[in-house]
Amino acid sequence: MTDSKENESPETHAPMLQWRDINALTLADESPCVTIYVPTTPVSNYREENRILYKDQVKKVGEALEQRDMDKYERDALLEQLESVGANEVFWTHQQYGLAVFASSKRFTVRRMMTSPAEAQGIVADSFHLRPALRAASNWMDYQVLCVSVQDVALYDANQDAIVEVDLHSDVPRGMGDALGKPDTSPNRKDSESAGSNSTDLKNYFKEVDKAIRAYHGNTIRPLVLAAVAEHQGLYREVSEHPNLLENGLDHDPFEAIRQSNLGEQAWQIAERATRDNIEQIIDRYNERAAHKEGASALEDVAYSATIGQIDTLLIDETARVEGSVDGNGRIEYGAAGDGYTDDVLDKIAEFVIASDGDVKFVPGNMMPTDTGVAAVLRYAMEPET
Numbered sequence: 001m002t003d004s005k006e007n008e009s010p011e012t013h014a015p016m017l018q019w020r021d022i023n024a025l026t027l028a029d030e031s032p033c034v035t036i037y038v039p040t041t042p043v044s045n046y047r048e049e050n051r052i053l054y055k056d057q058v059k060k061v062g063e064a065l066e067q068r069d070m071d072k073y074e075r076d077a078l079l080e081q082l083e084s085v086g087a088n089e090v091f092w093t094h095q096q097y098g099l100a101v102f103a104s105s106k107r108f109t110v111r112r113m114m115t116s117p118a119e120a121q122g123i124v125a126d127s128f129h130l131r132p133a134l135r136a137a138s139n140w141m142d143y144q145v146l147c148v149s150v151q152d153v154a155l156y157d158a159n160q161d162a163i164v165e166v167d168l169h170s171d172v173p174r175g176m177g178d179a180l181g182k183p184d185t186s187p188n189r190k191d192s193e194s195a196g197s198n199s200t201d202l203k204n205y206f207k208e209v210d211k212a213i214r215a216y217h218g219n220t221i222r223p224l225v226l227a228a229v230a231e232h233q234g235l236y237r238e239v240s241e242h243p244n245l246l247e248n249g250l251d252h253d254p255f256e257a258i259r260q261s262n263l264g265e266q267a268w269q270i271a272e273r274a275t276r277d278n279i280e281q282i283i284d285r286y287n288e289r290a291a292h293k294e295g296a297s298a299l300e301d302v303a304y305s306a307t308i309g310q311i312d313t314l315l316i317d318e319t320a321r322v323e324g325s326v327d328g329n330g331r332i333e334y335g336a337a338g339d340g341y342t343d344d345v346l347d348k349i350a351e352f353v354i355a356s357d358g359d360v361k362f363v364p365g366n367m368m369p370t371d372t373g374v375a376a377v378l379r380y381a382m383e384p385e386t
Contacts, residue, residue: 013094016157016164017111019354020219022137025102025109025128026351032068034061034078034103035129037117040095042162047092054099057122058082064124074105081108096164098136102128114162115139131347135318138350140279140363143223143271144244145263146213147254148236150202151175153209154254155217156263158271163264169216172209176201179208202232203239210240218242221359223274225267227254246274279361282313283369286377293381297370299345304330305376306349309356313377316346318362320373326352346373 036057040050061082065075081103086092098113117132139159144166147154152175155166173179180201224242226233226249233249248270250257257263289295296302296311299322305311307330322345324334332345350360369375 013091014099014110014112015167016096017100017113017133017136018219019137021109021111022130022133023354024107025130025133026355028104028107028128030104030106031126032065032070032104032124033126033128034065034082034101035121035123035125036061036082036099036101036103037119037121037129037132038099039116039120040092040097040099040112042096044093047089047095050092050095050099051086051089053120054086057120060122061124064122068124078103078105085110097162098132100133100136104128112164114142114157114159114164130351131344134347134350134360135362138360138362140318140361140367141272141275143225143267143275144217144220145225145227145250145254145267145271146209147227147258147263148206148209148232149175149228149253149255150205152255154258155213156267157222158264158267160268160272163267166217169212172212172216173205176205179205199235202235206232206236207239210236210242214242220244223271223278225249225270225274227257227263227267229253246270279315279363279367282315282361282377283367283375285313286315286369286375289377294378296376296378296382297372297374299372299374300330300332301382302372302374302376303332303345303349303352305378305382306330306352306356306358309358310378310380310382311353311356311358311376312379313359314350314353314361315368315375316350316360316362317365317368317373319365320346322346322373349374 036054038050038054038057062079065078082101085101096112096114097116100111100113102109113136115136121129123129141159143158145156145158145163153173155168157164157166176182222244223246224244225246226236228236228249230251233251237245250266250270254263257266286295296305303326307326307328324332324345326332326345326348353360
């Protein structure tokens with residue numbers, strides 16, 4: 001086993017699945033690759049069921065590895081890492097709606113997911129099985145909520161059904177005192193009472209928060225909802241350079257909403273329109289580009305464009321499935337999915353797009369501008385056929 005690991009000790013708390021995780025997994029060239037998905041729940045009463053379901057998949061993986069011609073030490077080391085997940089009972093009390101584990105000789109990645117996989121899976125193959133992860137990381141309803149007050153800062157990943165706090169980087173300020181080196185920020189005073197006390201300090205504070213969020217948590221195309229008191233909304237936007245910050249925000253104390261457990265419900269009312277607008281804008285771009293041969297919908301054309309890095313943004317029908325695979329030259333081999341779930345043309349196309357820094361969105365079929373299951377906005381026009 002090499003020592004290039006992404007999760008050395010996932011004992012009690014696994015990070016949320018992010019876009020950058022998918023990007024790294026698409027570049028994996030080692031074999032075998034172990035993938036495990038387990039539907040979970042944040043309800044702690046079901047932690048034992050979650051643990052048993054995961055152990056069943058590890059057993060399934062162990063049986064599959066036994067059938068492989070591989071070094072016994074490497075096989076045992078892989079299983080030992082898989083068995084270490086959830087060994088601490090506290091781990092199962094910090095779940096969301098899905099658990100994903102990716103293991104090989106070069107990586108060991110454990111992630112929580114905000115969307116539940118359709119079923120528990122334990123797969124050993126020559127590449128990672130990314131279908132559930134792709135859909136979890138590319139959900140069209142995903143957005144973020146940035147909560148800012150004078151005393152605190154918090155960031156949440158969210159969608160229509162769930163909201164999960166992000167573990168902030170240590171360089172993100174946890175309040176104005178932390179950002180400006182002023183220990184007394186009057187924690188008992190409401191933000192609305194201190195809003196106009198020192199606008200220069202507030203601006204500098206908001207600049208530091210904005211800069212840190214972009215630097216350490218900005219690798220996303222998801223809309224960002226600002227949750228802050230009304231008096232701070234305009235001031236924060238005045239200094240912010242975040243490209244995804246929405247025009248409208250949640251304009252009251254976000255930490256009160258957190259205490260009342262309704263931050264997600266309130267933020268979704270703002271984010272829903274933005275997420276739909278985002279997809280509609282992509283569709284408009286596709287229709288405009290397609291008229292100038294800078295859009296593609298034929299599956300063979302999209303597959304080839306994906307392999308040469310030509311696709312800027314890809315829409316995929318979230319329920320569509322095309323059995324088969326795509327080789328490195330963009331050729332589609334149909335009907336090659338022997339077990340029914342490890343090979344899918346659309347998933348493979350999505351992996352190529354992600355590897356070339358393109359954006360992928362899985363959307364409802366009734367929102368798709370084509371009937372082929374895909375719609376690609378190209379970075380440059382397709383070459384005319386000769």
